[in-house]
Amino acid sequence: xxxxxxxxxxxxxxxxxxxxxxxxxxxxxxxxxxxxxxxxxxxxxxxxxxxxxxxxxxxxxxxxxxxxxxxxxxxxxxxxxxxxxxxxxxxxxxxxxxxxxxxxxxxxxxxxxxxxxxxxxxxxxxxxxxxxxxxxxxxxxxxxxxxxxxxxxxxxxxxxxxxxxxxxxxxxxxxxxxxxxxxxxxxxxxxxxxxxxxxxxxxxxxxxxxxxxxxxxxxxxxxxxxxxxxxxxxxxxxxxxxxxxxxxxxxxxxxxxxxxxxxxxxxxxxxxxxxxxxxxxxxxxxxxxxxxxxxxxxxxxx
Amino acid sequence: xxxxxxxxxxxxxxxxxxxxxxxxxxxxxxxxxxxxxxxxxxxxxxxxxxxxxxxxxxxxxxxxxxxxxxxxxxxxxxxxxxxxxxxxxxxxxxxxxxxxxxxxxxxxxxxxxxxxxxxxxxxxxxxxxxxxxxxxxxxxxxxxxxxxxxxxxxxxxxxxxxxxxxxxxxxxxxxxxxxxxxxxxxxxxxxxxxxxxxxxxxxxxxxxxxxxxxxxxxxxxxxxxxxxxxxxxxxxxxxxxxxxxxxxxxxxxxxxxxxxxxxxxxxxxxxxxxxxxxxxxxxxxxxxxxxxxxxxxxxxxxxxxxxxxx
Numbered sequence: 001x002x003x004x005x006x007x008x009x010x011x012x013x014x015x016x017x018x019x020x021x022x023x024x025x026x027x028x029x030x031x032x033x034x035x036x037x038x039x040x041x042x043x044x045x046x047x048x049x050x051x052x053x054x055x056x057x058x059x060x061x062x063x064x065x066x067x068x069x070x071x072x073x074x075x076x077x078x079x080x081x082x083x084x085x086x087x088x089x090x091x092x093x094x095x096x097x098x099x100x101x102x103x104x105x106x107x108x109x110x111x112x113x114x115x116x117x118x119x120x121x122x123x124x125x126x127x128x129x130x131x132x133x134x135x136x137x138x139x140x141x142x143x144x145x146x147x148x149x150x151x152x153x154x155x156x157x158x159x160x161x162x163x164x165x166x167x168x169x170x171x172x173x174x175x176x177x178x179x180x181x182x183x184x185x186x187x188x189x190x191x192x193x194x195x196x197x198x199x200x201x202x203x204x205x206x207x208x209x210x211x212x213x214x215x216x217x218x219x220x221x222x223x224x225x226x227x228x229x230x231x232x233x234x235x236x237x238x239x240x241x242x243x244x245x246x247x248x249x250x251x252x253x254x255x256x257x258x259x260x261x262x263x264x265x266x267x268x269x270x271x272x273x274x275x276x277x278x279x280x281x282x283x284x285x286x287x288x289x290x291x292x293x294x295x296x297x298x299x300x301x302x
Numbered sequence: 303x304x305x306x307x308x309x310x311x312x313x314x315x316x317x318x319x320x321x322x323x324x325x326x327x328x329x330x331x332x333x334x335x336x337x338x339x340x341x342x343x344x345x346x347x348x349x350x351x352x353x354x355x356x357x358x359x360x361x362x363x364x365x366x367x368x369x370x371x372x373x374x375x376x377x378x379x380x381x382x383x384x385x386x387x388x389x390x391x392x393x394x395x396x397x398x399x400x401x402x403x404x405x406x407x408x409x410x411x412x413x414x415x416x417x418x419x420x421x422x423x424x425x426x427x428x429x430x431x432x433x434x435x436x437x438x439x440x441x442x443x444x445x446x447x448x449x450x451x452x453x454x455x456x457x458x459x460x461x462x463x464x465x466x467x468x469x470x471x472x473x474x475x476x477x478x479x480x481x482x483x484x485x486x487x488x489x490x491x492x493x494x495x496x497x498x499x500x501x502x503x504x505x506x507x508x509x510x511x512x513x514x515x516x517x518x519x520x521x522x523x524x525x526x527x528x529x530x531x532x533x534x535x536x537x538x539x540x541x542x543x544x545x546x547x548x549x550x551x552x553x554x555x556x557x558x559x560x561x562x563x564x565x566x567x568x569x570x571x572x573x574x575x576x577x578x579x580x581x582x583x584x585x586x587x588x589x590x591x592x593x594x595x596x597x598x599x600x601x602x603x604x605x606x607x608x609x610x611x612x
Contacts, residue, residue, distance in 0.1 A: 012497050027507045034415065037407025038424060041431040044474050048434070051446045103343035111340060124602055126347050131528060131598045132591065133535025135562055136354060138569070139587045143357030146575075165350060172347065198333045226435025229537035229562070233569040233583075255437045255538075262441050262542055270445060277438050284433060 049281070056274030064275050069239045069257060074268035077261075079276050081240045082254040085156075086225055086283070088244045089253055092160030093167065093224050098217055101171030102206075108172070109179040110201045130169040137166045138233025145234075150248075153235030157247045162230035167220040174216025178209040211298035215291045222287035226280065228255035254280045354591060361576075361584035368578055374585065377550055383586060385548035389465065389558030390534055393544055396469025396554065397476060397533040402526055404473075405480030409525075412481070413488035414510045425482070432478035440542030443471040448543065461545070463557040468544035472533050480529040487521020488514055524604040531597035534561075535590065541566040561590050 059075075067078025112119040141162035150157065182205050190200040206213075231253055238260025240252040254276060261273040366374070369381045376382045408428050412421050447467040452458045460466065491514050499509040515522070545557020546567055559567070565583055573579040 008497060009493060012493065012500060024505070027505055030507045030511075031415070034407045034411035037404040038411050038428065040404050041408075041428055041474065041477055045430060045434070047446070048438070048442045051450070052438075052442070055445070100343050100346060103340050104347060107337075107340035107344040111337060112344070122344055122347060125351055127602050128595065128598045129347060129350060131531055131535075131594065131601075132354070133537065133562065133594055135535070135537045135565055136587055136591050136594075139584060140350070140354045140357045144353070168350070169347065196330060196333060198330075198336055222433065226433075226437070228435070228437040229541075229566060232537075232541075232566050235569070255435055258437050258441060259538060259542070262437075262444060273441060274445075277441060280435060280438065284435070288433060 052274045052277050055271055056276075056278050059271055059275035060278075064279065068241045069261075069272070074266065074272055077269075077272040079254060079257055079279060081243065082252050082257040082276065083279065083283075084243050085236075085240065085251040086253045086255075086280075088156050088251060089159050089163060090221055090225055092156060092247065093163040094217070094221060096160060096164035097168045097171055097220070101168050101217075101220075102175050102213060104168075105172045105175035105179060106201055106206070109176050110197060110205065126169050126172055130173060133229075134166050134227055135229040135233055138162050138230030140165055141230065141234050152248070152250070154237050154250050154252075155248050156244055156251045158234045159231050159236050159251060159253065162234050163224040163227060166227065166230060167224045170220040170223065171217055174219065175209070175213050178212025178216060179205060181212060182208045208300070211294055211300075215295045215299075218287050218291040218294070222284050222291070225287070226255055226284055228253070228259045231256050232259065254283070358584050358588045358591065361581040362588050364576075365578070365581035365585045369582075379548065381582060382548070383561070383589060385550040386559060386561045386564050386586065387589075388550045388552070389540075389544065389548075389563070390560040392465045392552065392554060392558055393469040393472060393540055393560055394530060394533045396466060397473035398526070398530060400470055400473025401476045401480050401529055401533075405477045405525070405529065406484055406522065408477065408481040409484035409488055409522075410510055410515070413485045414506065414514060425485075428481050429478045431474060434475075436475065436536055436538040437542070439471050439475050440468075440539040443467045443539055443543035447471055458555065460555045461557050463543055463545035464555050465544055465558045466554045468540050469554070471543065472536055472539050475536065475539065476529040476532050479532050480525045483525030483528060484518075484522045487518040487525065490521065491517045520604050520607060524601045527597050527601040527604065531594045531601065534597070535594050537562040537566050561586050565590070 063076050063078050065078060065083065066080055067076055068081050069077045069079065108119065108122065112122075114120070114123075141158055144161060145158045152158075186204050186208060187200050190204045191197070195203070236256050237250065237252050238256055240250055242250075244251040258273050258276050258280065261269045261276070373381050374383055377384050412425055412428075416424055444463070444467070447470060448460065448462065448464060452460050452464075452467055458466075495513055495517055496509055499513040500506075504512070540560040540563040544563055545559055546563065547557050547559055548564075549556055549558045565586055568579060568583045568586075571579075573583075
């Protein structure tokens with residue numbers, strides 16, 4: 001930016017803040033309204049967490065993590081199957097979605113000519129896929145599973161497939177941003193030394209983009225771990241009384257258990273659901289904290 | 303890398319003269335394979351879109367083989383989709399009434415008032431709302447908003463499941479979508495327009511509301527359309543809190559089943575694959591997909607146009 005533009009910007013900022021015209025009643029009311037809209041969400045979040053934690057408080061014990069759900073004795077219901085199920089689903093979701101997402105992003109950023117209509121189509125299509133309702137991905141996963149000849153509903157593979165399809169656009173979009181943030185000069189330097197485009201991508205661009213890619217992937221997974229809608233469609237059970245033990249094993253997930261417990265109107269089950277929500281929120285918070293840690297620790301600015 | 307076959311340039315052999323550098327491109331068959339794999343991965347995103355349509359189309363054809371269009375788009379208790387559309391629209395409108403002012407307010411603050419440092423802290427705070435799973439919001443609407451807020455605090459004569467609570471909570475959920483897209487649009491307005499407005503004696507509020515907002519209006523519109531598409535496609539909040547009964551009245555205090563709520567209920571039930579009830583799920587899913595597709599396309603094309611403006 002030129003000096004003139006910088007000075008102009010500073011003067012603008014001074015004018016904008018220093019003048020007493022911003023202190024009229026109307027302006028202050030407006031500013032308060034903006035503050036309110038900014039913090040409304042935080043207030044809702046506090047209310048949500050507080051009310052849920054209070055409801056679920058009697059259930060914070062070891063049984064919550066080690067027991068299976070029980071309709072007969074809901075006061076001892078635990079979420080072992082759901083927690084393990086969610087972890088298994090995340091593992092297979094990541095295995096399916098991450099390599100594909102990164103490969104697609106690398107192609108679009110490093111190889112594709114953005115002016116070709118075909119690549120523009122991919123672009124628009126991606127933006128659209130990111131906004132397709134999650135429940136529709138459940139329908140797609142059902143159809144793909146039927147096509148592949150798996151007859152059992154509610155298995156790890158089906159659930160993971162639905163979630164992988166759901167977060168694939170998210171991973172592609174965030175990876176593209178991470179790759180794009182790597183400065184042009186690094187690529188030019190590598191290419192000038194005789195490396196091919198692929199060598200440049202593999203040895204220079206991707207390693208520099210890893211923190212961004214990891215952050216995006218973890219955020220994508222933290223979205224997947226909280227999703228219930230596609231899992232309902234894929235046919236995951238609300239309650240399973242054994243640990244998942246493979247791709248073909250019947251499974252449930254934490255959000256599914258919350259859904260099925262909440263839809264029954266017994267108070268003890270709601271209590272168990274509240275406790276499960278706190279567990280789920282802790283898991284998601286953990287993933288987000290990890291993403292933020294990676295971003296702050298490893299991200300370079302050029 | 304290329305030391306084995308091509309031979310590097312530089313002084314070599316007996317003549318003492320530099321060897322002629324090898325300038326031709328080395329053949330790298332593996333790289334062609336890698337590139338092909340990358341292209342296939344990128345194409346997969348297109349395949350997913352066609353996959354969705356292909357997955358929906360067969361059951362939908364089966365469905366319309368037995369149920370005529372006129373029954374589907376009617377108030378028919380079993381196969382009519384009209385009450386579901388009414389329910390969806392009501393919940394969406396309530397959600398937008400909450401999310402548009404609050405989302406825009408947050409966007410205006412972040413873009414026009416917050417310092418760079420403040421924005422760095424405040425933006426993730428707003429986006430926290432998007433990280434909460436929708437099933438948790440559904441639980442919150444059902445067990446807190448309806449009994450404690452609407453029935454307790456406001457003393458409303460309201461059903462145990464109702465469109466109002468679901469819509470309010472859904473609105474909170476889409477605030478970050480609207481706020482973050484609208485902020486992008488507001489920030490894209492050139493600084494010169496603000497400077498011009500301030501130089502004419504307008505204060506910050508006037509500049510924000512009368513100059514920046516109108517200049518960014520298409521981007522803001524795109525944000526709202528995308529928020530609307532999110533609200534229509536959201537499932538768990540409405541499945542838990544909006545009700546499980548088809549209801550084509552316009553009373554927001556009553557329970558209304560929405561399209562997504564119906565889908566979750568049907569899919570969670572014990573309908574055998576291929577049965578008429580099961581195919582209804584796909585017919586409603588197709589309608590949902592088409593509605594959100596159109597909204598997304600509108601939003602994307604508006605964004606494209608406004609990007610070209612500056």
